[in-house]
Amino acid sequence: MDFTSFLCRYHWKRVLVLLWILSPWKSAATWMYLGVSSLAGSVQDNTCNDVPGLVIQQLEVCQDNPESLLCISEGAKRGIIECQNQFRNERWNCTISGNYSVFGEVLRKGTRETAFIYAILSAGVVHAVTQSCSAGNLTECTCDMSRYGEHDIDGWKWGGCSDNIKYGIWFSKTFVDAPEVIQHQSSRNVRNKMNLHNNEVGRTIMTQLMSLRCRCHGVSGSCAVKTCWRSLPSFRKVGFVLKRRYEKSIRIARRSRKRLRRRDKTKRQVTIKSDDLVYVHRSPNYCRYDDTKGILGTIGRSCNKSSTGPESCDLLCCGRGYDTQVVRYVDRCHCKFIWCCQVKCKTCETMIDKQTCK
Numbered sequence: 313m314d315f316t317s318f319l320c321r322y323h324w325k326r327v328l329v330l331l332w333i334l335s336p337w338k339s340a341a342t343w344m345y346l347g348v349s350s351l352a353g354s355v356q357d358n359t360c361n362d363v364p365g366l367v368i369q370q371l372e373v374c375q376d377n378p379e380s381l382l383c384i385s386e387g388a389k390r391g392i393i394e395c396q397n398q399f400r401n402e403r404w405n406c407t408i409s410g411n412y413s414v415f416g417e418v419l420r421k422g423t424r425e426t427a428f429i430y431a432i433l434s435a436g437v438v439h440a441v442t443q444s445c446s447a448g449n450l451t452e453c454t455c456d457m458s459r460y461g462e463h464d465i466d467g468w469k470w471g472g473c474s475d476n477i478k479y480g481i482w483f484s485k486t487f488v489d490a491p492e493v494i495q496h497q498s499s500r501n502v503r504n505k506m507n508l509h510n511n512e513v514g515r516t517i518m519t520q521l522m523s524l525r526c527r528c529h530g531v532s533g534s535c536a537v538k539t540c541w542r543s544l545p546s547f548r549k550v551g552f553v554l555k556r557r558y559e560k561s562i563r564i565a566r567r568s569r570k571r572l573r574r575r576d577k578t579k580r581q582v583t584i585k586s587d588d589l590v591y592v593h594r595s596p597n598y599c600r601y602d603d604t605k606g607i608l609g610t611i612g613r614s615c616n617k618s619s620t621g622p623e624s625c626d627l628l629c630c631g632r633g634y635d636t637q638v639v640r641y642v643d644r645c646h647c648k649f650i651w652c653c654q655v656k657c658k659t660c661e662t663m664i665d666k667q668t669c670k
């Protein structure tokens with residue numbers, strides 16, 4: 313059988329899927345890399361074909377809709393920045409590697425950190441795409457005008473630009489889920505189930521956090537007429553809620569045939585909800601440098617001697633203790649307002665103790 317008849321017998325897309333499954337970089341490169349190049353400010357020059365590791369469905373979305381590439385990058389970037397913000401005080405602080413592997417070896421294991429990463433990047437894409445719809449930056453979508461002009465029972469009127477989260481969700485599902493769906497079809501792996509579920513958690517949280525924003529009209533703001541529209545949450549808030557979900561995430565059994573099952577047999581009856589993050593593997597303690605697992609360790613991290621949270625020297629330094637350095641801190645102080653119009657300050661010097669993990 314020559315190659316052309318091979319292509320005829322098998323749909324060419326299947327061949328591409330097969331090539332993808334066999335390709336050496338499949339586990340190393342993902343669409344998440346777009347977030348890294350966006351952080352580096354180099355995404356403007358990218359075209360769909362420049363991005364390694366996109367699966368055929370993702371390439372199609374990108375080629376049908378080239379301007380969406382910027383949104384996807386922006387979404388991944390928001391996810392990464394917010395992950396680093398939410399984890400800034402933790403032993404694992406969401407470091408990225410800067411190359412195609414993005415989160416390095418961390419994503420190889422299905423830990424709760426992996427769960428958080430999938431959820432927040434999936435939510436990031438919903439957020440960025442939906443905002444772009446409202447801004448008129450995408451040809452495929454606009455504001456959600458489905459209820460525009462309708463009167464609500466509470467007396468106000470739908471107006472303004474309601475954020476079109478339906479499109480954002482559809483987009484995230486189509487694009488972000490694609491690699492997992494393909495792999496799941498070929499291998500029925502619990503990791504793909506886990507990733508798909510956590511992608512969905514990111515989207516569910518986005519939907520839950522949509523809120524109503526209103527504006528008053530009428531004589532000097534009398535609110536005789538009020539118009540309202542559905543609005544996206546700030547991404548900071550999404551990160552905050554997902555971090556709480558991370559803290560309560562549920563460990564699932566490796567053998568989850570059709571539906572996900574809790575690992576804890578005594579709680580099997582309690583359903584796993586669509587906003588519960590799930591994980592398969594226990595997390596390492598992230599205390600010591602381990603190249604093979606992508607762990608940087610906490611030596612040299614600055615910690616807080618007097619706090620009791622995760623940033624405390626006790627927890628962050630894993631019991632190894634800490635070094636104290638006295639750091640000179642210069643600031644403007646005793647500022648006076650002099651009529652008119654000057655502010656005069658002195659410079660004050662304070663010495664502060666700075667602790668870093670041994």
Ligand SMILES: *[C@@H]1O[C@H](CO)[C@@H](O)[C@H](O)[C@H]1NC(C)=O
Binds near residue numbers: 411412416
């Ligand atoms: C990616 O970067 C990390 C650390 O920055 C490095 O350890 C790893 O070998 C790199 N991987 C590749 C494929 O270049």
Ligand SMILES: *[C@@H]1O[C@H](CO)[C@@H](O)[C@H](O)[C@H]1NC(C)=O
Binds near residue numbers: 443444
């Ligand atoms: C819309 O596109 C403009 C120009 O490319 C960009 O500056 C702006 O940030 C985009 N807005 C959103 C919400 O994506």
Ligand SMILES: *[C@@H]1O[C@H](CO)[C@@H](O)[C@H](O)[C@H]1NC(C)=O
Binds near residue numbers: 405407610
């Ligand atoms: C994260 O931790 C690594 C070492 O564990 C450190 O080098 C890096 O500066 C930290 N990043 C932030 C944003 O604190």
Ligand SMILES: *[C@@H]1O[C@H](CO)[C@@H](O)[C@H](O)[C@H]1NC(C)=O
Binds near residue numbers: 616617618619620
């Ligand atoms: C350290 O923790 C204490 C108690 O939580 C807090 O009052 C203080 O502002 C923290 N210091 C720094 C530098 O964050």
